Amino acid sequence: MVTIKDVAKLADVSIATVSRVINGYAHVRPEVRDAVNKAIDSLGYRRNGLASSFRTQQSNIVGVLLRQQRTPFSSALAYAIETTMFDQGYRVLLCSTNGDADREQAYLETMLDMRVQGIIIRPSATTARTVKQVATLRERGVSVAFVDMKPKIASISSVVCDNFSGGYQGMRHLIELGHRKIGVVAGGIAQRGGSQDVGSERVRGIRQAAHDLADDVEIVFSHPFDTASFEVGREAGQAMITGNPDITAIFGTTDMLAIGVMHAAHALGLDLPRDLSILGYDGVLESAVTFPTLSTIAQPIHEMGQIAAMTLIDHMREASKSPRQVVLENTLVQRASTIPLET
Amino acid sequence: MVTIKDVAKLADVSIATVSRVINGYAHVRPEVRDAVNKAIDSLGYRRNGLASSFRTQQSNIVGVLLRQQRTPFSSALAYAIETTMFDQGYRVLLCSTNGDADREQAYLETMLDMRVQGIIIRPSATTARTVKQVATLRERGVSVAFVDMKPKIASISSVVCDNFSGGYQGMRHLIELGHRKIGVVAGGIAQRGGSQDVGSERVRGIRQAAHDLADDVEIVFSHPFDTASFEVGREAGQAMITGNPDITAIFGTTDMLAIGVMHAAHALGLDLPRDLSILGYDGVLESAVTFPTLSTIAQPIHEMGQIAAMTLIDHMREASKSPRQVVLENTLVQRASTIPLET
DNA sequence: TCTTGTTTTGAAAACGTTTACAAGATAGCG
DNA sequence: CGCTATCTTGTAAACGTTTTCAAAACAAGA
CATH class of the missing domain: 3.40.50.2300 (Response regulator)
Known part of the structure; x- marks a missing residue:
């Protein structure tokens, strides 16, 4: 392995000078610099990253x-x-x-x-x-x-x-579309702990929007205290749809959750989106790929x-x-x- | 930052001994080992990974x-x-x-x-x-x-x-289902170069299966020389379906490609899977989430x-x-x- | 020419660890 | 007890770089 010493010897300078050239410090005469660079090239020298990291800590x-x-x-x-x-x-x-x-x-x-x-x-x-x-x-x-x-x-x-605002926006969207009985599948909250966590914030925004924007909104919550996965969404969605046939929209607090809901709806023979509007949250690639394509609150x-x-x-x-x-x-x-x- | 020297001093041994303890070498008396460990704990010493990586190169x-x-x-x-x-x-x-x-x-x-x-x-x-x-x-x-x-x-x-075998299996599956005019959307081949590449192997398997298993199979190829993405699949799928209305199955050499095809089919008003069978390749998570769920050749x-x-x-x-x-x-x-x- | 200041360079120390080597301690054996 | 073999430990060198310090070289001003 060729070291800085070899370069120094070939270029006939000290290792300090080579180091200075490598690190682009000032105070090196141009011809010396060139000579060192030539030596580096001809030897195929590469700085030992381990050594320099070590030295500089x-x-x-x-x-x-x-x-x-x-x-x-x-x-x-x-x-x-x-x-x-x-x-x-x-x-x-x-x-x-x-x-x-x-x-x-x-x-x-x-x-x-x-x-x-x-x-x-x-x-x-x-x-x-x-x-x-x-x-x-x-x-x-x-x-x-x-x-x-x-x-x-x-x-x-x-x-x-701003997950509060996101939840708020999503709910407003559904309300503006005329929906009044809305399901919310809010997964993965418990395990994230705290009241300040992502999921709870979204739910807070949802509640606030319902409170602010219409008197006659009814929200049905489902809190599968589990990971916010596709399967969880499907199960929660199925339960929600069968238990509340008059729901016209479901808001999943995660795209995967919403996609799961979508599958449950399909499986129950609903015609989407005519029979049920579904809204997701995250804006991951997959949301663009569902059928029908998923409206969602996209995160940047x-x-x-x-x-x-x-x-x-x-x-x-x-x-x-x-x-x-x-x-x-x-x-x-x-x-x-x-x-x-x-x- | 506490170093091995500090530990050595506190435990009243040489740094070599400390090093031996850290690295679990033999030939250290139990009581010395304990003393060193105690010193390590009480000082909160952590081995400097940069230094030891450097030393051992x-x-x-x-x-x-x-x-x-x-x-x-x-x-x-x-x-x-x-x-x-x-x-x-x-x-x-x-x-x-x-x-x-x-x-x-x-x-x-x-x-x-x-x-x-x-x-x-x-x-x-x-x-x-x-x-x-x-x-x-x-x-x-x-x-x-x-x-x-x-x-x-x-x-x-x-x-x-074994992408050849995978392609073969997929084609066999479609043939066994009775399909005879089959579309193949094979994306992302060119840019991978070589003839031994993943995509080409799959296509080879597809051809071989058609050749082996039935005399009357007709394959329509589409080779979007581009990334194997959802959009590409949709475009290729649309062209293929409109250009060949009598196709009864489409094999996408990638799940995302197949999902794109699925969207094209939906957009054209086809009733899936009745009007068109679609087969994917990869077995990524997304394939389980489409509507209808995507049959696929799953890779481990x-x-x-x-x-x-x-x-x-x-x-x-x-x-x-x-x-x-x-x-x-x-x-x-x-x-x-x-x-x-x-x- | 001498002084002063600036630029350029080299010698050598330092970083924290691992490890070769040697020496000291201990045990085993006759 | 003396000798050897084995176990345990310490000393010191080494790894390849960066960087401090000082010296050398040079330039500029008087």
């Missing part, structure tokens, strides 16, 4: 800790973060904890061991524990940013969507990832940077699954 | 280079690889090149700089270039494994599915990832291990979108 790696990885939302988020980081010269150590607290712990330790400069976390259920660990992280000089969950500690930067997932990445980068480059809490707006994407109530 | 990081990241297939694969690696004590540097050769190059260099022990690659279009780079990698002692593409160099391990994606990971680990642990080419079987998952031809 920092790698250009940032950790990204997601609680899932296979879901459309998570992978879109991961992609956004990764590309942004790449463009800024950082590399990403991607870790999916899959809700396992031990894994989360193990990954955080690995990250610490590797002296990552910063970490982006989409916290899982065990938030309390995570937050405590985050405190430890910051003591060690690691920058931290949360995504998709506002931390209780105000000193941590975060990027979230890519933007979330980008902003989270840039926020973290700001903190890493300038430790004194004060934390910022970014809140992004969700927007209604109207497709084919929601139509005006036929009278 | 290897990190426990493996690189995973995928050409995409947002697709269901890729994220399922990434997840499988990552969890397997984690369980084996390795950490994953995940990189999505997004088909960009420069990015691929940049990532490979980063990986080299970080002295990753091994790399798993799902090669992109620029295979020739990649293969050349891989040669360089191996000179530098980095183990390499391919996934989802059999490399031309026999010395590289790989894990692929998780298994592919697992085996790729374990293969790479074998190579890393024992460099002399001879390469192995694993070929996995695809299996037909029959759902609602394919039914017998009504006569």
Whole structure:
């Protein structure tokens, strides 16, 4: 393996000079610089990243800790973060904890061991524990940013969507279409803990909209305290439709949930969207692919990832940077699954 | 930051002994071991991963280079690889090149700089270039494994599915259902290059099955030389259905392609699956979620990832291990979108 | 020419660990 | 008790880079 020493010898300079050339420092005579570069090329020298990271005690790696990885939302988020980081010269150590607290712990330790400069976390259920660990992280000089969950500690930067407003918008959409008896399938709330969590916020927005916008709205809630998956949506949807045949619209607080509802409706022989309007939440790719295509409250997932990445980068480059809490707006994407109530 | 020296001082031993304890070497007296461990705990010492990686010139990081990241297939694969690696004590540097050769190059260099022990690659279009780079990698002692593409160099391990057999199975399924005029939407072939690529293999299997199993089968091909996306499938499907109204089944060589076809069929007012059977390929989550649910040739994606990971680990642990080419079987998952031809 | 200031360069230390080597301690054996 | 073999421990070098410090070279001003 060719080292900086070999380059120095060939170019007939000291290793310090080679280092200066490599790192683009000033105060190197142009002809020396050229000679060094020539030596580097001819030897095929590559800087030993391990050595330089060791010496400077920092790698250009940032950790990204997601609680899932296979879901459309998570992978879109991961992609956004990764590309942004790449463009800024950082590399990403991607870790999916899959809700396992031990894994989360193990990954955080690995990250610490590797002296990552910063970490982006989409916290899982065990938030309390995570937050405590985050405190430890910051003591060690690691920058931290949360995504998709506002931390209780105000000193941590975060990027979230306004889920209250999203829920509100969605409900308003259904009400404006004339629906008055509306089902809400709100999954995955309990396990996310806290009252400030994503799912509860959406439900809060839904209630508020119903309260604000019409006197005669009736909401039927279904709270499958489970993951917000397709199967859960189907089961909840089936129960809801059979139990409340007069419902004219169902709002799933997750696209996958809504798609599950859609399947239940199909299976029960309903003609969509004529017999039942269905609204989703997230705006993942899959929502564009259902039949009928799913109207949904879209989250700016890519933007979330980008902003989270840039926020973290700001903190890493300038430790004194004060934390910022970014809140992004969700927007209604109207497709084919929601139509005006036929009278 | 507390170092091994501090621990040594507190435990009143040499740093060599501490190192031995940390790394679990033999020849340390139990009481000394305990004392060191106690010192470690009381100081909150954590081994500096950067330093030890530097010293040993290897990190426990493996690189995973995928050409995409947002697709269901890729994220399922990434997840499988990552969890397997984690369980084996390795950490994953995940990189999505997004088909960009420069990015691929940049990532490979980063990986080299970080002295990753091994790399798993799902090669992109620029295979020739990649293969050349891989040669360089191996000179530098980095183990390499391919996934989802059999490399031309026999010395590289790989894990692929038998796409020929998959295509064959799919076609047989449709023929056995009585279909005789069958459309095939085969996307994303050209850009993968080579004749040995995934898409072409599937088409080969399809042709062979038609040839073997019935004299009177007519196949209509559509080759959108583009990514195998939903939109492409929809456009190709629309053209195919309107151009060949007597087709009774369509085989998409990718689930997303097939789902696109399904949408085209819906849009044209066809009643699925009565008017048209549709078959997909991949078995991604989304295929279970369409309406009607999509019959598909399912790939054992998780298994592919697992085996790729374990293969790479074998190579890393024992460099002399001879390469192995694993070929996995695809299996037909029959759902609602394919039914017998009504006569 | 001498002084002063600036630019350019090299020598050497340092980062925190692992590990080769040697030495000290202990045990086993005759 | 003395010798050897084995176990346990410490010393010190090494890994490849960055960076401090100081010296050398040069330029400019007097």
